[in-house]
Amino acid sequence: AKHTEQHEGRLYNIPLEEVNAVFPHGLPHRFQQQIRTFNEARVMVRRPALELLGYLKGSNLRHPAVRYVIYGERGTGKTMTLCHVVHYCSKQGWLVLHIPDAHLWVKNCKELLQSSYNKDRLDQPLQASVWLKNFKASNEHFLQEIKTQKKYMWGKRESTEEGRPLREVVEQGLARARSACDAVGVLLRELKLQSHRGSFQLLVAVDGVNALWGRTTLRKEDKSPVCPEELTLVHNLRKMLRNDWSGGAIVTTLSQTGSLFKPSSAYTPQELLGKEGFDALDPFVPIPVPNYSPREFESCYSYYLERKWLQHEKARTEDGKAELQFLSGSNPRQLDRLAGPL
Amino acid sequence: PCRDTARALGSSPASLAPCRIMPVRWSRYNPSYLEPEVKKESYQKPLEELTEEERELMELKAVRPIKAAPPTLSSSVFSDPMISKFTNMMMKSGNKVLARSLMSQTLENIKRKQLEKYHKAPENEKETIECNPYVIFHQALKNCQPIIGLSNITKGGKTYQVPVPLTDNRKRFLAMKWLITECRDNKHRRTMMPEKLSQELLLAFNNEGPVIKRKHVLHKMAEANRAYAHFRWW
Numbered sequence: 001a002k003h004t005e006q007h008e009g010r011l012y013n014i015p016l017e018e019v020n021a022v023f024p025h026g027l028p029h030r031f032q033q034q035i036r037t038f039n040e041a042r043v044m045v046r047r048p049a050l051e052l053l054g055y056l057k058g059s060n061l062r063h064p065a066v067r068y069v070i071y072g073e074r075g076t077g078k079t080m081t082l083c084h085v086v087h088y089c090s091k092q093g094w095l096v097l098h099i100p101d102a103h104l105w106v107k108n109c110k111e112l113l114q115s116s117y118n119k120d121r122l123d124q125p126l127q128a129s130v131w132l133k134n135f136k137a138s139n140e141h142f143l144q145e146i147k148t149q150k151k152y153m154w155g156k157r158e159s160t161e162e163g164r165p166l167r168e169v170v171e172q173g174l175a176r177a178r179s180a181c182d183a184v185g186v187l188l189r190e191l192k193l194q195s196h197r198g199s200f201q202l203l204v205a206v207d208g209v210n211a212l213w214g215r216t217t218l219r220k221e222d223k224s225p226v227c228p229e230e231l232t233l234v235h236n237l238r239k240m241l242r243n244d245w246s247g248g249a250i251v252t253t254l255s256q257t258g259s260l261f262k263p264s265s266a267y268t269p270q271e272l273l274g275k276e277g278f279d280a281l282d283p284f285v286p287i288p289v290p291n292y293s294p295r296e297f298e299s300c301y302s303y304y305l306e307r308k309w310l311q312h313e314k315a316r317t318e319d320g321k322a323e324l325q326f327l328s329g330s331n332p333r334q335l336d337r338l339a340g341p342l
Numbered sequence: 343p344c345r346d347t348a349r350a351l352g353s354s355p356a357s358l359a360p361c362r363i364m365p366v367r368w369s370r371y372n373p374s375y376l377e378p379e380v381k382k383e384s385y386q387k388p389l390e391e392l393t394e395e396e397r398e399l400m401e402l403k404a405v406r407p408i409k410a411a412p413p414t415l416s417s418s419v420f421s422d423p424m425i426s427k428f429t430n431m432m433m434k435s436g437n438k439v440l441a442r443s444l445m446s447q448t449l450e451n452i453k454r455k456q457l458e459k460y461h462k463a464p465e466n467e468k469e470t471i472e473c474n475p476y477v478i479f480h481q482a483l484k485n486c487q488p489i490i491g492l493s494n495i496t497k498g499g500k501t502y503q504v505p506v507p508l509t510d511n512r513k514r515f516l517a518m519k520w521l522i523t524e525c526r527d528n529k530h531r532r533t534m535m536p537e538k539l540s541q542e543l544l545l546a547f548n549n550e551g552p553v554i555k556r557k558h559v560l561h562k563m564a565e566a567n568r569a570y571a572h573f574r575w576w
Contacts, residue, residue: 037454039461308460311453311474314419323419340453341446341475342420 022090024134025100026207028079030336038307046077046296048289049084055285056085056249061201064243067281069209071254072289073267075333078253079207081289085251086205094201094248095142097191097240099131102211103258105233109218112226117182121232122220128180128233132173135187143167146194152186154179166190181232188240195247202248204240209252210259212238213277217260241281252281291330300332304339312342371409376402378411422476424483424514431518432535447536449475452543472547482546486517488557490564495573504573505564520553521546528552 019027019041027035035041052068059066070078090096105127115121136143146166153159154176160168166187173183195202206212212234218226228234241250254272256262266272269286292300301321304310314320324342328334379385414426425445433441452475460471472478491508494501508516525538545551 033454037457308457308473309453312420312476313474317419319419341449 024137049081064246067250067284069284070287076289077332089203094203096203098205102208106211106216123181125177125180185236188236192245204250206252208255210272375409380417448539451540478547482543483517486553487513502570504570
């Protein structure tokens with residue numbers, strides 16, 4: 001996907017087989033419905049994405065990993081920008097560590113086990129095993145090549161020797177739900193240590209990164225609230241996001257829609273990450289994502305017309321177009337919701 | 343106290359502006375009040391193109407007070423009176439937000455199902471598949487409207503079901519009512535309303551489904567009770 005600034009505003013097509021391979025879990029729900037209705041996946045090329053791709057192309061992999069934070073108001077296309085970048089990197093052959101929504105890990109968890117590795121922390125077997133399954137689906141060939149560097153013990157009898165492919169670690173995590181979180185931790189640690197060598201490039205893509213530093217809605221058995229540090233998954237992910245490793249990049253998105261205990265008008269990194277999160281992520285490159293420019297709006301409108309999504313007769317007139325633009329305020333999500341029943 | 347002074351002065355509540363009384367349901371406006379004009383085109387005409395009557399109307403509007411516009415009236419090009427009537431009938435305890443979102447989800451559902459069928463169909467059948475949810479909605483309602491109705495007339499101590507012609511409004515009301523009650527009662531508890539409604543509308547569009555059956559049952563009853571038709575006196 002070689003896009004330059006001339007392509008801004010146009011839509012590019014991703015073949016359906018690649019969609020299933022690269023994004024087993026990353027795309028927003030409405031976009032997945034759209035793929036099913038139109039039988040194709042079309043992503044719009046926008047300026048923030050082009051900016052990010054430019055930075056990634058020019059980044060020196062010898063230096064420590066650069067952190068990019070995509071932020072913007074609700075519904076302006078941050079998750080889609082992230083998916084664009086993920087698709088580009090997987091096309092280039094990078095190893096992509098894509099976490100679809102970190103908010104899913106800090107709320108609505110049915111099972112919390114006490115971690116066997118560290119007595120203070122809590123495990124989440126369900127979420128960890130789901131994520132491992134999706135990770136395996138997207139990065140099959142890498143798991144075969146990369147070898148472990150240390151011996152890991154899973155409980156008293158099972159262990160993984162040094163030099164075994166990472167696929168065994170993943171399969172161990174999937175087979176035993178209890179050690180799924182530890183498998184995730186081992187995976188992240190290995191990838192971090194080995195990306196130094198330069199045999200592969202690592203992209204860490206996290207959506208909803210403000211979940212890692214906020215509060216959780218989970219409670220322990222004695223009804224005391226759980227801090228995010230006490231969750232193994234969150235702890236390991238935070239270690240990954242510190243830029244003490246080289247050979248890749250970290251791209252994250254802030255998200256207000258899934259966030260807990262934050263006002264709905266908050267969208268800047270300062271407000272959503274809080275003091276802790278901001279200090280932890282401190283030297284980062286912010287990338288704002290605005291609403292549609294007039295050119296992008298026109299391109300989206302003509303795409304809907306061409307695909308027969310806008311069926312109302314009046315929607316084809318100038319008046320209808322002006323009304324759609326006014327009512328949605330050029331916000332991509334509002335336009336999508338308005339164009340639904342029309 | 344304000345309402346007493348109004349009654350003492352002998353005029354209806356809404357015509358007294360300085361006394362801040364909200365117009366109550368079914369309140370009657372003073373006959374001097376005029377209807378609000380919603381269409382954008384009428385305001386964009388330059389003065390020369392107006393005929394004599396329209397010029398008189400403009401001058402009258404500058405002098406007389408105008409009634410408040412009801413919330414259902416909109417100047418949007420996408421508004422449809424039938425759809426708003428249907429949304430009002432679906433609404434429960436005044437929750438118009440929920441009713442409107444259910445309606446938009448229903449229309450989107452119909453559009454998605456039809457588009458999926460359209461994209462999978464072979465070339466020669468593509469033109470027969472109708473994808474516009476509004477066209478489907480209107481056609482389905484038309485197919486559900488009964489032609490003749492029954493009314494209870496008591497004669498000589500017994501009540502008879504007499505076949506009677508229906509007005510347009512009554513036909514539309516019956517069609518919408520049957521659709522909504524069918525969706526609310528006879529479906530599985532866990533299915534969502536947009537799902538149920540879109541299914542029913544598509545069936546009614548093809549002249550199949552339980553609502554069409556109910557219309558046919560009514561027609562048959564009216565045909566069976568033809569003998570009592572002369573009991574009607576209007």
